Amino acid sequence: MTVARTRSVALLGVAGRTVEVEADVGNGLAGIHLIGLPDTALSEARDRVRSAVVNSNYPWPDARIIVSLFPASLPKRGSQFDLAIAVAIMGAAGVIPAERIAQPFFLGELGLDGRIRPVRGILPAILGAAKHSDVTVVVPAANSAEASLVPDVKVVPVGHLRQLVEWLRKGDEPPEPEIEETVEPAKISTAPALDLADVVGQPAARRALEVCAAGGHNLWMLGPPGTGKTMLAERLPTLLPDLELDHALEVTAIHSVAGVLPPNAPMMRRPPFVSPHHTATSAAIIGGGSTIVRPGAVSLAHRGVLFMDEAPEFPRHVLDALRQPLESGRVTVSRSAGSVTFPARFMLILAANPCPCAQDEDQGKGQACRCTPTVRRRYLGRLSGPLLDRIDMKVTVARSSRRELLADRQFVETSKTVAERVLVARERAAKRLAGTLWRTNAEIPSSVLHADYRPSETAMRPMTSCLDSGTLTARGLDRVVRVAWTLADLADKDAPDQDDTNAALSFWLGVDS
16 A cells, blocks of 8 residues: 555636645554545545445455645635545555556546536636646546537546546546436427517617627616617627637636536537626625635626616625726635635626606606606616716617607618627727737727827817816726727728717717716
């Protein structure tokens, strides 16, 4: 009996850290001891591993077993270490050759009968393991599709501990995982595909949606119920192009860690759309957890859209917590055990009614809004000034007229038509920003924006007058300039002119004007 070593991966947010798993089987009181800051789920691995090894018809050493997880100062959480602990103990006991397990990474949770169950976070874990050269990773068979997304990594899917041990003993080709028999689910009718043509009228809001999609800007829509605010927001993803490979891997890794990755779609190629309820807590929106820190809605919406309907109904501290990720594109969750950083670069879409009763002033007697100006200001005042200062565009959505509601829908542009213009505008911006870290106009930092992409003095004139009058802040100036560049890209211009800056300024002042 001796010491055997293997490797696994611990997740810190969406970053994978290599963990060396050592097992020492020696003389002493029989039992297994885990050291290296394990959490409760990991401490329970002692019983899972023992039952899995015994029920796979392999001998369990009647000796003192010490399992060490290095680095010892790094907190380890979750059940993905079960497989690495099992093979390390069997290597130290001489059941399998110790040299065969020294280089591969092992990830997976063990069932009591020896089955290897899937775990969350496989993609970011393998991305962390891929930092080493000539990497082999053993994963549960159910996670094989997700694991194979990482290039230049040899993935070995296994379904049972017995298969894995026999492969490690013989050294031949990787085992074929046993496929469990499943009953084909009944086909269900799918909802019709969303399309911008479903929204009748609202030309200003439709135009604002196109500009947001082209430049990655934030939007606030204000209007009474039934005017199409939610319909517009839900159709924004249909205007966005597919995610690039590096962005798709980022988004897929976040959803994998959160455990919400669709089983039939290991790679998320479309921008996500997240719409939390207004009763959601700060931890649900920003991220958090008492033991294992999970990404929140802002991270699940990374590279996509975060839609907050009935925005004034959200707690004010939750809304104000959005200010930091809107600026930096990431969110840091701090707990006593440490801090975890998640990416959070999203497009924020806010929708709000003009008052608490949500009635129109022009409705019939007995139904008209009776809210006083003070009540209206207090209601909309739940959206703080610093938050609204980070919104690029503001649009008032009014009720559609009878003519608009009965108009022939063939004259309304579809999502496909608008998405083609959005793609051309994004390609123009990407060509202009080639060689930088940014892909859209909304991502350009303020210092670079005014140093390299400042419009002409003539184009800046409308904004400078607003700065002098105090109606435009310094942060607002940056956002108006970014929107002006997006309008120029949509109009196939080399640089924004005064018409573009005027239009961008009207969008920024839209609700208040």
